[in-house]
Amino acid sequence: MLLSLTFPPKYRHRTTTALPPLLLKLCFSPSTAHQCHSLSAEELTFPTDPDATARLLSNCLSSDRHSDVLSILRRTPPCRAAVFYWNNLIKRSVSLQDQRNALHLFDEMRSLKWIPDEYTYPYVLKACGDLSVLVTGASVHGLALISGFTNSNVFVDNATIAMYGRCGANDKARQLFDEMLKRGVFDTISWNSIISIYVQSGDFRRALRMFEEMVSRGDIMLRADAVSLVNVLPACASAKSWRSGMEMHGYAIRRGLLEDVFVGNAIVDMYAKCGLMDGAKNVFDRMEMKDVVSWNALVTGYSQFGKFDDALGLFERMREKGIELNVVTWSAVIAGYAQRGLGYEALDVFREMIVSRSQPNAVTLVSVLSACAAVGALVQGKETHCYVIKEFLNLKGNDPGDEMMVINGLIDMYAKCKIFGIARAMFNSIEWKDRSVVTWTVMIGGYAQHGEASDALELFCEMVSNKCRIMPNGFTISCALVACARLGALRLGKEIHTYALRNRYEEAMLFISNCLIDMYAKSGDVDAARAVFNNMYHRNAVSWTSIMTGYGLHGRGEEALQIFEGMRKAGLAVDGVTFVVVLYACSHSGMVGKGLDYFNNMRNDFGIVPEVEHYACMVDLLGRAGRLNEAMKLIKDMPMQPNPIIWVALLSGCRLHGNVEIGEHAVNKLLELNFENDGLYTLLSNIYASARRWKDAAKIRLLMKNSGIRKRPGCSWVQGKKGTATFFVGDKSHPMTKEIYNLLDDLIYRIKIMGYVPETSFALHDVDDEEKGDLLLEHSEKLALAYGILTTAPGLPIRITKNLRVCGDCHTAFTYISRIVEHEIILRDSSRFHHFKNGSCSCKGYW
DNA sequence: GTAGGGTTAG
Structure with a gap:
């Protein structure tokens, strides 16, 4: 239909039955001729004059009627002169990112017996490279080879190299490149292609070597150009080889390539990624032509090297100067906030971005989700989820990889907000192969x-x-x-x-x-x-503090402090966290004097101002040592408001040393701060029980019952040969229950002879002492120990973990038992480790 | 041919 409208009327009544001599000559096979005969009545209006066809094609092309070009080509018998139009269609398809269509066109032209020329192959090879279809690419390469274009046309060869590179066949690409070198037929593009391949596949060293070789050949016909620099500068950036980068900067100045904004941007980016922000800023300031990419390169450089304030300053300047911010700018600022844990600030910027009608993309959304995750902003996270569903997912032209990243971001956000149900459901809904x-x-x-x-x-x-x-x-x-x-x-x-x-x-x-x-x-x-x-x-600071924490946990304070000294000698920066760990180690090892020294001198000797966590460590340290009045005084003198952690630390000390008065004070303070949990009431009730104030203890238990607070059940687990066995208080569900209780009876009988007296205050129940002894027997850690003894070979340690603090009676019993069993007993509770061996415990009373 | 992103440790 379209055709009939575009044909000049004088051809209307001509038929294609009798082909003019020229076209007949160019017909390659009877089949095409046959096609020409089988046109429908309407299509018979097709011009038979080759000149008219050429004019028509040219008209259609110049007025962008590409589908008409195709229709005409389909009906035209193949001829060399008109291959140009096929090439044009393929080229257009490639530039429109419709690589599949480009390949279809190539197939169609060949099935219609057209012969691709030296211009066809580069486009088709590019399509294969973009699609990363190695087999198809190799067959196109084969066709070019038989047709005599490979090894004779540098464009085709360059395109073939690039295609193999994009398909990951680097060796094949290199082989072709080496053949070109041998023949002496190559150009800058050949070198740029092979260098680009090495950059893409992360072989930065080789890319840099190739670039040096290219420059040092001194070939007048082979000059590294702007593209070469733009190709290879990211390799310097990724390899952090700023020396090579500076040489390239010099090369760019010598060759006058700095005026190219792409080159300038690549240099700014190189300096920024190498952390040389002054260099980046210098180049940036001297660039005559800047675009948004130049600004973005600098902004992200500042953001990633911890100079986020500078990044924000630049961001403001961009806005003042009216530079059109693009999605990269917005995303960089949002990501910068998110990485610093400033989730709400990031969300504000996102809101601004939406208001200014910038279209967020996958990168933006991922950054926004990480901002929500950083601060546990579930509501905003859900809003973002809705946005993702409405405006992003299943959008045409989305890269599936990008969609997956956003989904990963969503799962992460839900998981970090502790909404495991949704996170897991999303995880499960992703097909296996897509995870x-x-x-x-x-x-x-x-x-x-x-x-x-x-x-x-x-x-x-x-x-x-x-x-x-x-x-x-x-x-x-x-x-x-x-x-x-x-x-x-x-x-x-x-x-x-x-x-x-x-x-x-x-x-x-x-x-x-x-x-x-x-x-x-x-x-x-x-x-x-x-x-x-x-x-x-x-090793970094985390390595040192981790091992220090480890020694602290196990009450090996001296070793922890040796590590601290080693850390200083190694020249590592000591920060607030380091001191938390040092003080923690002191408190778990009963090193009160040392702890006080460090605490009192940390400001003068290290310039670190004690924060609330450091005070909490000190309260813990003094509390464990029974110096509760000093702990109280410290809390009173704190320059900041005490937080619940401070009061819980004090309360634990009171429990350990049976101080009812200060314990009640701590509980009141905690209630004022609306801090309620089962541990708090249990601690207080324990304090009353140990002071034999049964009525008060009962009151607390009643209060817990009435307010619906239930004591978390004590639970211990031990790693046996056949996996982990878990025990609750009074647990009788284990298949070895009988043996476990028999062994416990026997052990208790034997340690009683050695002098063990059950510390009945640890049994909360208001019953007579004989019965309390039985209740103590059923504590989860004792059950776990008995199981451990039954299933562990003599001489090997028994490792028990308890979810709460170990009970005092169990602690005493374990100490006695460690004298009669041939195991070291390693008990981890919610506070620290206890190593029981030969009748003593590593905690030396500071538990 | 240049810029931006998700998951880890004290």
Whole structure:
């Protein structure tokens, strides 16, 4: 129909039955001729005059009627002169990012017996490269080879190299490049292509070497141009080789290439990524032509090297100057806030972005979600989820990888807001094949960090099982180790340690090792933690503080302080966190004098102002040592408002030393702060019970009952040969219950002879002492110990973990029992580790 | 041919 409108009327009644001689000559096969004969009546209006066809094609092309061009080509017998029009259609398709269509056009033209020329191949090869279809690309390469274009036309060869590069066949690309070098037929583009391949595949060193070789050849015909620099500068940036970058900067000045805004931008970016912000700023200031990319490069440089204020200043200047902000600018600022944990500020910027009608993309949304995750802003996170559904997901032209990233961001956000139900449902709804390592990792990490450590490990095991066979990355390993640390899952932690060593996680080894230190220390084996620490190539402040915390946890304060001195000698910056750890180690080791010294001198000697956490450590330290009045005085003299942690620390001290008066004070303060939990009431009730104030203890229990607060049940677990056995108070569900209780009876009988007297105040119940002794017998840690003794080979340590603080009576009983069993008993409670051996405990009373 | 993003440790 269209055709009939565009044809000049004089051709209307001509038919194609009799082809003019020229066209006949150019017909390649009878089949095409046959097609010409089988046109419908309407289509018979097609011009038979080749000149008229050429004019018509030219007209259609110049008036952008591309579908008409195609229709005409389909009806025109193949001819060399008109291949140009096919090329044009293919080129257009490629530039419109419709690579599939480009390949279809190529197929169609060949099936119609047209012969592609030296201009066709580069476009088609580019389409193959963009689609990363190696097999198709190689067959196109083969066609070009038979047709005689390969090895004779530098454009086709360059395009072939680029195609192989995009398909990941770097060796093949290099082979072709080397052949071109041998023949002496190459140009700057050939070099740029091969260098670009190395940059894309992350082989920055080789890319830089190739660039140097290119420049040092001194070939007048082969000059590195703006494209070469723009190609290779990101390699300097990624490899952090600012020396090469500076040489390129010099080269750009010598060759007058700095005027190219792309080159200028690439140099600014190179300096910024190498952390040389002054260099970046200098180049930026001297650039005559700047665009939004120049600004963005500088803004992100400042943001990523901790100079976020400078980044924000630039952002403001951009706005003052009326520079049109693009999605990258907005995203960079949002991400900057999010990374610093300033989630609400990030959300404000996002709101502004929407108001200014900038269209957020995947990167923006991911940053916004990470902002929500950082501050646990569930409502805003859900709003963002709605936005994602309405404005982003299933949008035409979305990159599936981008969609996946946003979904990962959503899962992470829900998990960090502790909405595991939604997070897990989203995770489950993703098809197996679509789940990436990151998808698994955000889910595992979410569980691990927010108290669902066993779910984390279950998922981790599923991920690496034969069913899934997903290779965890460094992040995954770290998350799994965090979960092990939480559970004290030494056995699995060790397995993961071996796995990490076997599978070479070099680039993540700092993180993994730091997690390993923490895992070993929190699983009771601080010496293994120390071994990991000693074997590290690189250590950072976290490594030092982790091993210090480990020693602190185990009451090995002297060693912790030695580590602290080592850290200072190694020239590492000491910060507030370091001092929290130092004071913590002192308090768990009863080193009151040392702790006071450090606390009193930290401001003068290290310039660190004590914050509320440091005061909490001091209250804990004095409280554990029974110096409760001093602790009270410290709280009174604090320059800031005491927070619940301070009062809980004081209350624990009161429990340990039976101080009713100060304990009541602490509880009142906690209630004023609306801090209520089961632990608080249990502590107070314990304090009353130990002072034999049964009525008050009963009152508290009644209060708990009436206000619906239930004491979290004590729960202990022990790692046996056949996995982990868990015990609650009075638990009789274990298959070995009979043996366990028999052994306990026997042990208690024997330690009573040695002088053990049940400390009945720890049984909350208001019953006579004989019966209380029985209730004490049923404490979960005692059950776990008996099970441990029954299932552990003599000489090996028994590792028990308790969810709450260990009970005082159990502590005494364990001390006695450690004299008669051939095991070291390592008990981890919610506060610290106790190593019972030969009738003494490592905590030396400071528990 | 340049700029931005998700998951890890004290």
